[in-house]
Amino acid sequence: MVEAVEKLTKKSEDPSRWYLQLVRMAKLADYGPVRGMFAIRPYGFAIWERIQRDLDDRFKATGHQNAYFPLLIPESYLKKEAEHVEGFDPELAWVTIGGREKLEERLAIRPTSESIICDFYSNWVQSYRDLPLLINQWCNVLRWEKVTRPFLRSSEFLWQEGHTVHATAEEAREETLQMLGVYRDCFHETLAIPVLTGMKSPAERFAGAVETYTCEGLMGDGRALQAATSHDLGQNFAKAFDITFLDEQQDRVYAYQTSWGFSTRVIGGLILVHGDDRGLKIPPKLAPVEAVIVPIWRGKNKAEVRSEAEKLHMELKASGLRVEADFDEEHSPGWKFNEHELRGVPVRVEIGPKDIEKNQAVLVRRDTGEKEFVPRDGLPERLRTLLSDIQENMMRQATEFRDANTRHAASYDEFQEIIAQKRGFVVAPWDGTPETEQKIKENTKATIRLLPFDRQEGADLVSGKSGKTAIFARAY
């Protein structure tokens, strides 16, 4: 036993170190020469591609089309919506030289694309017949961050941003909520991450929005992660960028807009929610590889085991499963077991001489470590039900954790104690003033993560004034 093998730090021992090690050991991402800019490696990108496909299907199903808009935004465009520039100003990166010429007007690398897209929309939208305009783009954006971590906060990140235009305020609000629901479904059904949905407080609202809605997840260390947001932009951008149309009464009126985004940050969330001391754990519906076959051979029967494993591989692939076979001859089975667990592959399929003799295979699930012997005949079916069990179990465990770490605070003392010692979500009434919100933030570092749709009346813990339910947590 050589102990010098690079071991993953225990999650409970040093969560931050665990996270960084996992990202690199599982080959999800790697550091580059510029701060905050990471390479997403093939395995990490495969996860992103699965998320993309899942979301994209949902966008298409709700009537959206994909398009692409420019990377560079003239300063003057960005400045048109006052709140918006102010919000993003500290994180902008600028292009000031083109070729060898100094530019007359500097160009911002998009931190988000509202301003450039609205400029196009002001031309594209002329009549109520042009509405609704339902467009999404998949792209990279850049925000000059001071403290960065792979996936969770990088200067450059990948995301999608939907930008829609509507004739009425009601329609825009419906769209905003519809897309919030699309995100929630993706989290619940595919990522197995339970999220709370609700409204942001004015202080946490997107710069330039009338209302921001959010999906908030709870990470394994008790901190919240804003996982996706959907904004009702009202007419703020329409007025700033002159997006008007002739309605059915022949009146020229300003349009209503929405925007909504979901980023590679969620991969960080996935790691933090499901990862354990053995490494990553990917829910089957998301996993690039649902099952990996590890052949167990001895010198004399290597050829036989190999051909059986290949046959099994073909069978499982033919049944529509995403299966990989690990025929590497350099590593021992034990080494492979650890490696695939680190990568979070939901199921391992072992096949060796004993199994061939008994016409069976061994299935080992990543979420519980349970092992079972399954006859070869029914293997694809059994694997399929096992994968769906795992999906369900991962969602159930994450939900139980979330619920066990959602606490009601009856007094401010209790509130502070929970945040300091247990973290998690804290449910408490808020009087709606920025003053109490700010005070809580200064005292406890907890912020209002969201205002749920269903809010109860109660006395604010700080001011004693009447308020309504808010959900607090320390956030990433």
Place this chain on the structure above:
RNA sequence: CGGGACGUGGCGCAGUCUGGUAGCGCACUCGGCUGGGGGCCGAGUGGUCGCCGGUUCAAAUCCGGCCGUCCCGACCA
């Protein structure tokens, strides 16, 4: 951007205090034996010691500046 720690082959580290021309484990390459929870033996490849400058006969080591990383705070998907 403040406080602290750290930058030495791909990864993890020793060497720095007390200057003398770079080492260990893993990984990687080749050969052989192995293989049901990170196997073993043998032979190899790979480093201008983060960057720039200074002190010195001589710098990974001492001094200055810069860059980067990590942890803790202030701002953010």
